[in-house]
Amino acid sequence: MLKLKSEVTGTVWKVLVNPGQAVQADEVLIIVESMKMEIPIAAERAGQVSEVFVAEGEPVAEDQVVIHLE
DSSP states (O other): OEEEEOSSOEEEEEEOOOTTOEEOTTOEEEEEEETTEEEEEEOSSSEEEEEEOOOTTOEEOTTOEEEEEO
16 A cells, blocks of 8 residues: 655645545656645556545645555
8 A cells, every 4th residue: 555645735736536536657647736836746656546534625644644555
């Protein structure tokens, strides 16, 4: 299982995937807004999203796990 983390503190702007969804390497899964910049969180490898831990509009901290990828 791969744990994807936010690289910055900010607010979840968009969640682009759902649990059970297959994703490709480098596909953007979540976009975090921080200091008026959009920071994408992408899959490091192909796999399946097993769990999403954040929702749009929620705050997120640096190094917070946002998705588990199988």
